[in-house]
Amino acid sequence: MVGIIYTHWSELGELTADKLTPAVEKLMHQTRSRPNIKYPQFNKTFYKFPSYLRRAAIAFSAGQVSSFVTRYREWQSGNRKRRDAKPPRLNADTGCYPSLYKGQCYKLHGYDQVEIKVFNGSDWLWTTVQITGLRERHLVASNKMMSPSLVLNERVCHLSVPFICKPEKRKPEANVTAVDLGINTTATIAVVTHSGTVIHREFVHPGRDIDRRDQRLKSVSMRAAKTMGKGGRLHKGFCSKTYEKCRRINHQIGHLVSKRIVEIAEQFNSEAIVFENLKGWKPRGGKKRSNLRQRFHGWLKSLIRNFTEMKWAELGGKTIEVVAAYTSKLAYDGSGTVRRDSRNYSLATFPSAKRFNADLNGAYNIGARGVFKLVRRCGLF
Template sequence: MIIRTDKWPLQTTQQQLDYVRLTQVAYRSYCRALSIVVLNNWPALCQAQSFSAAVERLIHPTAKNPSPRHTYFSKRFYKFPSYLRRAAIEFVKGQVSSYLTRYGQWLDGDRRRADARPPMFTPDSGCYPSLYRGQMVRFDEDCKSVDIKLWDGREWLWHKMSVKSVRQRHLQGKTKSPALILARGHCHLSVPVEIRRVRLPDEKRVCSVDVGINTLATASIITSNGTVVARRFLHPAADIDRRDKRSRLISKKARKTGNLSKGFCKGVYRKIGNINKQIAQITSKELVTFALAHGADVIVFEDLKGWRPKAGRKRSPLRQRFHGWLHRSLATLTEEKFVEAGGRVAHVYARGTSSWAFDGSGKLRRDKSNATQATFSTGKRYNADLNASYNIGARYWAWKHTLTRCKDGQLLGDRSSSGKPRMPVTLSTLWPRESEAPYQCPA
């Protein structure tokens, strides 16, 4: 099972928007007061058979518990819904547990600096109310409208709202309790959906992706015997130009300013980050569509986690382009989308995929004037990003066929000096060989 969250925007009147704001304020005030109670009684609450029931005995009066220890809650929060109260208890439990864990680590000496101050407990958190189906929220059959119980300052009453748009994901899985989100004057439901994970049929094809600077992503469909079925270049040039234009604007302002203060060009940096997020979302969706259209059940990336750029001078245009490189966010978003579709994402060792020719002719030479082009030792000219994508797919299949012990791209060595060549795995490794070849590609 996997959980995915959909955003359902709500059509509200100004009065309903005010009620949502009051509900959010009331819920956060409740959580803030409850967090003090839970923190002060944490050892006893952890030993109780039911954490939620133990907290309720402290704050909520009932026929069997007419005089709870803390009467503030029944006086301050009039007719606070029971399901909303239990949602607040679970949220506060996580907040207090996190604080005590971090404080314990600080006492044990696990600190970033020797003079690091202890973590502070901040009960005022930006949480949102969770709505239990049937008790706090009711959907109609086609999910075009929703009834939500809101606090209007005097009573908790039901209010009907229209849903602007929904995805079809909730038809394929089971919806969980949504959260009521109010941000920037707009209201929406954050609806988690539990989806049963399926597996795509094994067609013995992979989609290998080279994430680059000159071309954002170059994808190739590679079969187990080294056949290239399809290729595609993904490079949203218009969005990238919009991002780079703002990066140049920052450089221009920095040269004029000299000493940069905290928060320099904060709005421009925020815009660049939003454009990058949009580029990653669009490109990852196109990658998944391309892989599914050609029957690939695995998407292969280079393992660039933790990689930091070294090329380019400080504050140079090349260094700026590296800082805007989407090598991690693109791989993460692609994996999230492809796993939901039933596929898998794998990562292989990155070194040598771009510097060795896919045909086995040896190292290649990149053009200094045009880095997208490369020259093989045989004199052949070829696209460098396509060459890298071929080798990425070949490394996956070499690991799958146990030609390598891991995905490091090196063939298994012999005891003698002769035998397999001392070069990384390339696409030519998968091509059928004669019987006298030092290794065979399995069928």
């Protein structure tokens, strides 16, 4: 379809979306009233192709062609990121996952198995597939299940089922769950009441997964040194499989940490989850031969925050952000500026000579600022 639409884009590109689909069907879809078409191979290859899937494929293909034409025109006009930038390519294999409509494409029998209409090469047949794994969204009575999408990759295929989540109105307690995202400890959590009392604190640090990721990243530098020697350049896609594995490990770490944060907030029925506003924050390099900059690249501050917000929103909770300045620099008891230990940066010394965990001190300050922000919204200040 991409090839057909691109060939006739000079005529099709001027049409609106509702007129483009029937115009493409006149070129490649044979009917009783339209026996002679220009591209009959589509009907021969995909026998009895469902009309709703065909029109969805036409809309997706037209979007691909339109995007390519626009990007190629910009490249020709000189609007490029680099002077030696290569021209864009028209690619049809971009992962189009079709939506399956209830009754026409899939039939759900409880939550143990599902019937899916698939093309076996000659005809469309109903095939029963066992459901091997589920999450919890279908258990919530207020959630509404939408049409699933059939997602395929090189190894397996699965149904991605979206839900419209309408959580019940919460009646939270007068406390907030404050989260300090750090380097030494992935997440330091403190539950702070409106009166300033800390009723729970916890450190979440999946060290095993972090070590797995860091070992793989370290192997990349060793392989790069052996490949380049004293000079030279690495080829495009060098260690791409290793980097992809590290990205997946980061994804897993983000889900593990965010899940635990939401569990604590739900356990104490918190009014909100409070984060520092770290948008636009840029790390500074450490001392010479220090790996601090490399560790900052593995800081999953945005990933954990986004995952937490999505999970907490499903339960009807809200996420707020506070100013990040001086949350770790000032003592939570109001005694003044803390002094960080030069040998162990996770320890802080208060002006009163009290030694305390620096991340926990930051979490207390974040919680206090979150409480103040909520109370101010209510008009008490």
